[in-house]
Amino acid sequence: MKNSDLLAKFNWWPSFSVGDRSAYRFATVTHYIYLFSFFAHAGFTIVFLLLEAPILAAYNVVSCVVFILAAILNQRGRYRLAFHLAALEVLLHSSLCAFLIGWETGFHYFIPGIIPFAAILPQTSRLRKTLLISLLIAGYGVVYFASDAVASFYQLAPQMVTALNYMNLVLTFGAFSFLVNYLARASTRAEERVTEASRTDYLTGVLNRRGMSESLDAARSIARRSGQPLTVIIGDLDDFKMINDNYGHNCGDHVLVAVTERLQSSIREEDLVARWGGEEFLILLPATNTAGAQKVGWKLLASIREQPFICGLHSLRMTITLGLASGTGHETAEDLIGRADRALYYGKQSGKNRLISEAPDYNAQTPK
Known part of the structure; x- marks a missing residue:
């Protein structure tokens, strides 16, 4: 050669x-x-x-x-x-x-x-x-x-x-x-x-619980120094178990990925989405007060319910319930998320497919 x-x-x-x-x-x-x-x-x-x-x-x-x-x-x-x-x-x-x-x-x-x-x-x-x-x-x-x-x-x-x-x-x-x-x-x-x-969450590619916890701690530090508020929104897909039961886990995974993409497309570049667990998501909104976060929440609700999710030959309608809590970074991450989680639970008990901004008297309004 x-x-x-x-x-x-x-x-x-x-x-x-x-x-x-x-x-x-x-x-x-x-x-x-x-x-x-x-x-x-x-x-x-x-x-x-x-x-x-x-x-x-x-x-x-x-x-x-x-x-x-x-x-x-x-x-x-x-x-x-x-x-x-x-x-x-x-x-x-x-x-x-x-x-x-x-x-x-x-x-x-x-x-x-x-x-x-x-x-x-x-x-x-x-x-x-x-x-x-x-x-x-x-x-x-x-x-x-x-x-x-x-x-x-x-x-x-x-x-x-x-x-x-x-x-x-x-x-x-x-x-x-x-x-x-x-x-x-x-x-x-x-x-x-x-x-x-x-x-990182292996399925959706967004932050997992550990990644979001680290990002939330960093955001709280910035909020304390700057005096600006921050908000977290917890979202839980309504009746998601029926998707897995009726159409299989592969279809359920497909829906989770599509939901993640819609949530990401509805927030700003500096905001973060994490898969918090199962069909539950956590959205972090730095430098955002309750009023601003509510506008984001309405966009998130609309992004999920307005267009069906296509899974094979099936066209699936989904909704999500959101709980919102704002803070200044001085409380612990657990307390802030806990308030958002209580608001989410109240939203579930109140009929789902809605945004709740911190139920004012959660214990009094929880259905027995």
């Missing part, structure tokens, strides 16, 4: 057909390592031509082809085969350089440089990883003792030997640094995803 054909098949930016997350991370980081190695060997080709070392120059051309092949295999999901091919190239290249221009040039640094990658090779048993690492270490030892026993084929000036040594040291630690940085960032992103998942 010609180099031009290889380059035509090579995507310079990572795009992989691997599904496992650890495999994707490995394929991503090695993609850049292969790309980096391709340019490094292209540079070495020029260096060895200038040093009149045609054998090494020719081998580095082969190395460029190898890393293009590794990158293509990587992108096609053959990341393990790609890595083994790259590891073999590193071992052979380091050995050849050690024999031809001497151990002191530092090309042997690349052998231990690939060991961390072997240690994290995805979907590979511990035994195989241990075997691969052992082979690399053994190869490193063989190259060390064998190269020490023979004279260098090409005799380089001491200054050039030192320059190559430092250059290879920088390249090796550069690859190490890239790996560590990438894995650290991947770990941070994974922690962020776990945190976000713990605050």
